[in-house]
Amino acid sequence: MEGLRFHHVGLACADLDAEERVFARLGYTREGTDFEDPAQGVRGRFLVGSGQRVELLCELPNATVLRPWLRKGVKMYHVAYEVADLATADTAVMAVGARRVVAPVPAVAFSGRCIAFYMMPNGFLVELIEAPSVSAGWGSAADVLATAARRAFEEPRRLLTALAVVDPAACFRSIASGAATGLSREAVTSILATALSQVGPDMTAEDLETAAAALNANANAVPPDELARAISTLALERVPAFLTTVLHAQLERHATHPGLLRAAVALAIRAGETDRAHAFLTRLGLAEPTPATAAFVRTTRGRLPESGGLPARVALLSSFTVAQLVPFVDLMCRNLGVVPKIYVAPFNSWMREMVDEGAGLRGFNPHVAFLSVAIDDLVPELVGFLTPKELAAAGEEALGRVMAAVERFRGWSREPVVVHGFHSAFRDPAGVLAGRELLSRSQWLGELNAQLAERLRALPGCYMLDMVDLLSRVDAGVDAAKMRHLAAIRLPAAVLPEVARAYARYVAPRMGLTRKCVVVDLDNTLWGGIVGEDGPDGIRLGHTSPGSEYVEFQQFLAMLPQRGIILAVNSKNNVDDAMQVIQHHEAMVLRETAFSALRINWLPKPENMASIAEELGIGVESFVFVDDNPDERRLMRHALPQVLTVEMPRDPALYRATLEALPELQTLEVTGEDRSRVGQYRAKREREQMRMTTISLEEYLHSLGIRVMIAPCSEANLSRVAQLFQRTNQFNVTTRRHDAPLLARRMTDPGWRLYTLRAGDRFSDHGLVAIAIARLGISAWTVESFLMSCRVIGYGIETALLAAIAEDAVAHGATRLDGEFVPTKKNQPARDLYERHGFAMRETIGGVQQWERSLAPVSIAFPAWIARDSDVA
Amino acid sequence: MSPEHLVAKVFGLHPSRVTDATSNQDTPEWDSLGHVTLIMELEGHYGVSFSTEEALFLTSVGVLKRTLTERGITW
Numbered sequence: 001m002e003g004l005r006f007h008h009v010g011l012a013c014a015d016l017d018a019e020e021r022v023f024a025r026l027g028y029t030r031e032g033t034d035f036e037d038p039a040q041g042v043r044g045r046f047l048v049g050s051g052q053r054v055e056l057l058c059e060l061p062n063a064t065v066l067r068p069w070l071r072k073g074v075k076m077y078h079v080a081y082e083v084a085d086l087a088t089a090d091t092a093v094m095a096v097g098a099r100r101v102v103a104p105v106p107a108v109a110f111s112g113r114c115i116a117f118y119m120m121p122n123g124f125l126v127e128l129i130e131a132p133s134v135s136a137g138w139g140s141a142a143d144v145l146a147t148a149a150r151r152a153f154e155e156p157r158r159l160l161t162a163l164a165v166v167d168p169a170a171c172f173r174s175i176a177s178g179a180a181t182g183l184s185r186e187a188v189t190s191i192l193a194t195a196l197s198q199v200g201p202d203m204t205a206e207d208l209e210t211a212a213a214a215l216n217a218n219a220n221a222v223p224p225d226e227l228a229r230a231i232s233t234l235a236l237e238r239v240p241a242f243l244t245t246v247l248h249a250q251l252e253r254h255a256t257h258p259g260l261l262r263a264a265v266a267l268a269i270r271a272g273e274t275d276r277a278h279a280f281l282t283r284l285g286l287a288e289p290t291p292a293t294a295a296f297v298r299t300t301r302g303r304l305p306e307s308g309g310l311p312a313r314v315a316l317l318s319s320f321t322v323a324q325l326v327p328f329v330d331l332m333c334r335n336l337g338v339v340p341k342i343y344v345a346p347f348n349s350w351m352r353e354m355v356d357e358g359a360g361l362r363g364f365n366p367h368v369a370f371l372s373v374a375i376d377d378l379v380p381e382l383v384g385f386l387t388p389k390e391l392a393a394a395g396e397e398a399l400g401r402v403m404a405a406v407e408r409f410r411g412w413s414r415e416p417v418v419v420h421g422f423h424s425a426f427r428d429p430a431g432v433l434a435g436r437e438l439l440s441r442s443q444w445l446g447e448l449n450a451q452l453a454e455r456l457r458a459l460p461g462c463y464m465l466d467m468v469d470l471l472s473r474v475d476a477g478v479d480a481a482k483m484r485h486l487a488a489i490r491l492p493a494a495v496l497p498e499v500a501r502a503y504a505r506y507v508a509p510r511m512g513l514t515r516k517c518v519v520v521d522l523d524n525t526l527w528g529g530i531v532g533e534d535g536p537d538g539i540r541l542g543h544t545s546p547g548s549e550y551v552e553f554q555q556f557l558a559m560l561p562q563r564g565i566i567l568a569v570n571s572k573n574n575v576d577d578a579m580q581v582i583q584h585h586e587a588m589v590l591r592e593t594a595f596s597a598l599r600i601n602w603l604p605k606p607e608n609m610a611s612i613a614e615e616l617g618i619g620v621e622s623f624v625f626v627d628d629n630p631d632e633r634r635l636m637r638h639a640l641p642q643v644l645t646v647e648m649p650r651d652p653a654l655y656r657a658t659l660e661a662l663p664e665l666q667t668l669e670v671t672g673e674d675r676s677r678v679g680q681y682r683a684k685r686e687r688e689q690m691r692m693t694t695i696s697l698e699e700y701l702h703s704l705g706i707r708v709m710i711a712p713c714s715e716a717n718l719s720r721v722a723q724l725f726q727r728t729n730q731f732n733v734t735t736r737r738h739d740a741p742l743l744a745r746r747m748t749d750p751g752w753r754l755y756t757l758r759a760g761d762r763f764s765d766h767g768l769v770a771i772a773i774a775r776l777g778i779s780a781w782t783v784e785s786f787l788m789s790c791r792v793i794g795y796g797i798e799t800a801l802l803a804a805i806a807e808d809a810v811a812h813g814a815t816r817l818d819g820e821f822v823p824t825k826k827n828q829p830a831r832d833l834y835e836r837h838g839f840a841m842r843e844t845i846g847g848v849q850q851w852e853r854s855l856a857p858v859s860i861a862f863p864a865w866i867a868r869d870s871d872v873a
Numbered sequence: 874m875s876p877e878h879l880v881a882k883v884f885g886l887h888p889s890r891v892t893d894a895t896s897n898q899d900t901p902e903w904d905s906l907g908h909v910t911l912i913m914e915l916e917g918h919y920g921v922s923f924s925t926e927e928a929l930f931l932t933s934v935g936v937l938k939r940t941l942t943e944r945g946i947t948w
Contacts, residue, residue, distance in 0.1 A: 292883045292914045295907075299885050323906045485925045487909045493917075 001092040004081040007129055008046065008053040012069035012077040016045050019056045023047050028054065037108040041065045044109055055080070055109075078117065080127035086114050089128050097121040104130075156180065157187045164195035169207035171195045175214040188221035196226035200233055205240060212242040219249055228259030232266070239267060256287035269304065278307035278334070285331040289497040294327035301330075309339035312511050314503070315366035316342065317350040319377035320490040328500035336508050336663055347488075348377075354405040357412065368416050368510050369409065370465075370503055373402055374490050375422040375445070385429050388439050395448045398422075403455050406462055416461045416668055418506050421449045423467045425479035425490070461668070465502055474498045501661065508663035515644055515664045516622035517596070518560060519612060522571035522578055524628040526554060526590065528652065531577045532730050532790070532826060542587040549652040554589035556656045563667045568597040568616070570608045570625070572793065574730075574828045575600040602793040602829055605632055606639035607700060624664060628652075631791070634763045639700065701865040705762040706795055709869040710804045713747055713754035713771070720768050721756060724787060729826040731798070732787040733819065733833060734848070738773075751776055752784075753808065757801050759792055766792055770801050774809070780816035780852070781809040786833065793829055796863035802837055803862040806855055815856045821849040875948045876938050879918060883911045896933035908932070919946045 013019045020030065028049030036043045041063025047054045057077060059066050069077055083089040086104050094100065102117035107129070109115075114130045156179060163171040172195055174180075180188050192215065199211065215222050227250060231239060244267050251260050261284040268277035278301065285297040301307075314329060316322050326342055333340040343364040345353040350373060353361040361369070376382050378398035386394065402419065409417055428434035428441040435443060449468065456462040471478045476494030483489035491499060508514065523530045527550045528540025540547040557567060567590065571578060578600045582592055592598070597615050599608035605627070613620045621642040627633055628648055636645045644664055648655065659665060713721050722740040729735065738746075746752040757770040770788040774781045783805065788798055806817050819834045834841075834851040837860055842850045853860075862868065874882075877891040884902035897903040903911070912928045915921065915937070921944055923931065931937045941948075 290914065290917070291910045295910055296882065296885050299902075321906075324910065482922075482925055482928070483909060483913070486912075486928060487905065489909065493913050 001089070001096075003084050003089070004128075005083070005131070006052060007080040007082045007127075008055045009076070010044075010055040010057055010078040010080060010127065011075045012066040013056050013058045013075075014070055016043065016056050016058050020045065020047065023049070023054065023056075026050050035109045036060060039105055039107070040102070046109075078125040078127050080115075080129055082129045082131045084131050086116060086128060086130045090116060093118050093120075093126070093128070098126070101125070157183055157191065160191045161194055164191055164198060168195040168198035169203060169210065172207070172211040172214040176210050176217060178217075180218060185221045188218050189223050192218065192221060193223040193226045196223065196230045199230040203234075208234075208240050208243060212240065212246050215246045216242075216249070219246075220253070222246070222250055222253075224250055224254045224257045224260050228257070228263045231263040232259075239270075244271075256283070258284060258288040258293070261287055265300065269300075274305050275307050277304055282331065282334045285327075286335060289328070289331075291324050291327070291493050291496065294331055294496075295324075298327040298330050306339060307334075309334070309337050310511055310513075312338045312340045312368070312507060313364060313366045314340045314342050314507060315345070315361055315364060315369040316372070317345040317353055317361070317369060318372040319348055319350060319374050320372070320484075321347070321488045322372065322491075324489060324493070325491065325496050325499060328496045329503050332497075332500040332504035332663075333507055336504055336511075336513055338507060338511055338513075340507070351401065351405050354409040362412065365413070366415060368418065368503075368506055369413070370418045370420075370506075371402070371406070372420040375424050375448070376426065376490075378402075382424055382426055382441075391439065391444050395444060395451075399448060399451055399455070402452070406456070406459065410459050410462070414461065416463060416506060416510055418463045418465050418503070419452065419456060421452060421464050421466045421468060423471060423478055425481070425484065463506065463668070470498060470502055471495060501663075504663045505661075505666045506668070509666045509668045513664050514667050515565070515624045516618055517566045517568055517612075517616065518557065518624045518626060518659075518665070519568045519570045519609065519643075520557065521627035521629070521632065522569060522573055522581075522600070524652075525626060525648075525655075526550060527581065527585075527588075530790075531581055532574055532829075536577065536580045536585060539581065539585075541581075541585060546652075547587065549655065551587055551589060553652065553655040553659075556659060558589050558594060560665065562670070563665065564670050565665060565667075566596040566616075567594055568599075568612050569595050570599045570605050570612065570627075572602055572605070572790065573600050576828070604635070604639075604700065604794050606636055609636070609640055609643060624662070626655075626659070631764055635704075638763065639703070698865060701795060701863075704795070704865070705867075706797070706865060707760050707867045707869055708797060708800050709758045710801060711756055711758075713743065713756050715744075715747075717756060717768060718743060718747070721754070721771055724768070724771055724789070725785075728787040728789065729824070730790050730828070731793060731830045732785075732824075732827050733783065733830050734785055734822045735824050735827060736785055738785065746773065753781075753805075755801060755805060757797065757804075759795075759797055761795075770797055772801055772805060774805055776812070777814065779814055780818050781805065781812075781814050782818040782820065784820060786819070786830070788830075790829065796866060798833060799837065799860070799863050800866050800868070802833075803860040804868075806860040807862075810855050810859055815854065817853050817855055817860075819851040819853075821851060822847060823849070874918060876915070876934060876941060879914055880911065880934055880937075883907065883914050891934060893935035893938065894933065898932075903932075915941075919948075921946060 011019070016034070026049070028047040031046040031048045031053065034043060034045045038060065041060050042057045042065060043060055045056045047056065057066060066077065090100070090104065098118040098120050100116065101119050102115070104114045104116040107113060107115040110129055113132060116128050118126045118128070120126055160171055160174060160179060163174060171191070175191070180191065203211070215227070227247065231243065231247060247260060247264055247267065251257070251264060254260055261280055265277055265280045265284060268280055281297045281300055285294050312333060314333065316325065316329070322344060326344060329342055330340055343361065343366060345361060350371060353359040354371070375398060378401060379394040381390070381394065406417060406419060422445055424441065424445060426441070430436070430438065430440070434440040445468070449464070449466070453464045456464050474495050476492040480489055480492040520526055528546050529538060531539050541550050542548065543551065560567065579592070582588060582590070597612045599612060601608070609620055609623060609625070613623070619642070620640050623643045625633070625636050625643050625645045626648065627636070633645045633647070636643055646658065646662065649658055718740055722738070722743055725736070725738045725743070743754065747754055753774045753776060755772040755774070756768055759766045759769050766789070769792045771785065772783060773785040775784050786801070809817055819839055821834065823831065834853070837853065839851040839853040842852050844850065878888050880886070880895060881888040881891045884900060884907060886900070886902070897908060912923060912931065916923065919941060921941070927940065931940060
């Protein structure tokens with residue numbers, strides 16, 4: 001017979017959910033919602049996915065239709081086909097000798113289309129379903145197409161997913177032309193993941209270009225794993241430039257994604273961008289600090305021309321295998337901007353290398369030498385029992401050997417040498433009785449380390465790296481037993497990055513990378529919250545959390561002067577608010593005298609940085625900048641790359657540890673002069689007035705590429721506008737808390753005009769950041785509300801908005817712009833808005849200051865450094 | 874990730890170059906240090922642990938996959 005079209009396989013189930021979970025693992029997803037068909041006595045659920053459609057069926061209460069199948073544990077219940085005409089098909093099937101089990105009857109599952117069941121002569125149960133075009137009586141092909149189109153419109157997600165599987169290029173094309181607009185981000189991500197997983201070497205250049213366009217248009221929904229995989233499957237020479245652009249954009253979002261970083265490394269090498277490749281390799285190593293990745297990073301570098309950087313010679317001497325540590329030391333040095341040459345002394349020749357004038361170490365002439373000698377190697381008897389007397393003698397001898405080597409080294413090199421403190425792989429043989437009757441192993445080690453530190457202290461430039469302390473901070477154990485037996489490795493893999501980081505803390509000061517001054521932000525950096533908004537009593541700073549994190553951080557900063565490092569403030573605040581906290585908050589650790597310079601104002605921070613440098617008479621390359629705000633950090637990195645801008649964690653509880661670990665805040669020696677410098681700077685500050693820097697502010701603003709879009713308030717952004725009216729306290733001229741209904745009325749009232757301003761620069765989109773309301777008069781317009789987010793103070797954005805209002809006023813024949821101002825405790829930043837723009841105060845009526853400015857012959861100038869995007873009406 | 878991919882990652886090879894026959898005999902990158910790194914990577918990735926004696930014999934991709942399969946590891 002002809003005209004049967006497969007529709008689904010029906011399975012007999014006891015529990016739909018349990019079945020679905022299994023099928024989900026096979027890649028099936030639910031199609032539509034469950035149906036209940038009382039006529040058949042079943043509840044059903046359709047699944048689509050990896051294979052043909054599946055219909056899961058279970059019995060309704062009191063029904064027994066599936067009982068024979070369930071009892072025998074047979075899943076396969078029937079196969080269903082669609083037929084154009086059920087009556088004709090019925091005749092044909094009966095003619096083959098089938099038994100009609102269920103005569104044609106409307107079915108719930110198919111919106112009333114008829115179904116019928118037949119038992120074939122071989123025991124095969126068949127379901128026939130009437131095809132929709134017949135029963136619905138649709139006439140024309142146009143109707144059918146219209147229905148299909150409507151369905152596609154109603155379910156773009158499923159359609160695009162299907163398309164992604166069948167024809168990824170077409171799917172990308174649809175998305176690039178806007179087919180995914182309106183879908184949730186999660187849905188777009190899932191579709192893109194499917195389409196990307198189909199990308200292969202067979203895609204044409206145009207297809208790849210379209211794919212890049214689709215990804216670009218949905219940059220916030222690109223799945224990084226699949227993007228990385230897709231790029232890695234393409235031959236590198238075939239990766240078009242725009243796909244590289246997409247990759248770099250994604251790396252902004254997923255800065256530490258190893259897959260994306262690997263792809264970026266490969267593309268940079270392919271493009272011959274050596275420095276970029278080195279930079280990505282460093283990021284990859286830091287993002288995935290495993291021995292395999294660190295080794296890959298170092299090997300890959302070996303095939304590249306060397307990057308620029310400060311060359312350093314670092315020597316590793318050890319009684320055990322440190323080959324796996326080498327890539328990590330290389331990595332952590334690169335992270336400092338240092339290009340290291342690393343000398344590894346031949347296995348277990350540490351003593352000869354340090355003592356023998358003819359050895360390789362001497363010829364290498366290291367800037368820093370690291371000596372790691374395991375006590376278990378020096379005293380192999382530690383594996384067994386030793387009496388206290390034997391322990392003492394063995395310790396004395398071990399110490400003597402290490403010190404002899406160090407002293408000989410000191411005899412021919414003045415460079416710093418760092419000696420690992422002792423730790424042992426073996427626990428005390430007495431078990432829980434350790435220390436009960438005899439000296440415990442850990443006590444013995446502790447005393448041995450104290451002696452080591454003391455003897456090193458007596459020599460210049462000799463340092464002890466406390467391994468007991470380091471190991472206790474890493475959750476990795478103190479020993480790698482298997483690796484020790486297999487390859488004489490004594491440091492667990494997870495410890496290696498930490499050991500290398502510790503080494504970097506010696507390399508940085510040796511190579512002159514120590515920074516002299518830590519410049520801190522205030523709000524959410526030294527305390528929680530924003531003092532201008534929350535008030536001095538509302539900020540989080542104290543002895544319980546939230547607040548104790550900041551106290552702990554301040555305590556650390558307060559100790560930096562002991563290393564000869566000074567502190568300064570660079571913050572956007574009202575100076576009165578901030579000083580109120582600094583001078584009078586009871587939990588504040590860093591009072592005004594702790595800082596050698598203070599910049600508390602609304603100027604851009606790089607501007608302040610230059611002015612601090614001038615005041616202190618040090619270069620900006622001496623600064624470490626600490627700010628919780630990623631936008632400020634980006635701006636600083638761009639404007640003043642010489643400043644070390646620390647990537648701060650989001651959690652303030654980690655602030656302290658972040659700076660504690662910073663190699664650039666380490667010093668190998670503190671002189672009396674260093675300590676007195678702190679005082680000198682303070683005195684200097686008291687002598688000098690704060691003053692503007694010599695760099696042109698306007699030049700700097702030009703470099704930011706600021707764009708604004710000024711548009712009338714619309715339904716679409718009404719809720720955001722209303723929210724800003726409720727929230728904005730600081731830059732707000734009248735602080736009138738207009739709500740959405742009032743704003744909606746004014747939006748359509750010809751007597752009022754509501755302005756919104758969106759701003760962005762080359763670093764980020766700030767979004768809707770300023771709002772103004774003007775009351776329209778014949779000869780004068782009046783600014784009734786004017787508010788702006790504090791984040792964008794200092795860029796001339798308020799000038800742009802005032803200029804736009806003035807321009808409209810002039811266009812409507814007005815010759816004057818008036819402005820209202822109501823002073824509050826918090827709106828200090830807006831206080832001089834009118835004055836700065838040539839307004840004069842006319843009078844004060846009922847607490848409202850009335851300002852006015854003539855618009856003829858000259859209106860308010862639009863800032864030259866701001867580009868105005870066309871308005872979208 | 875398949876054992877082939879892990880081997881490729883550890884030794885910096887293209888995944889298509891790694892077959893069951895790939896071994897420490899024909900792969901210069903697979904030296905003694907590389908071997909230790911590979912063992913660590915396998916143990917970390919599949920959550921298995923090889924004794925030192927076993928580890929010494931895992932010197933080709935084929936042997937490696939067979940050993941993983943015997944431990945009930947799939948990929």
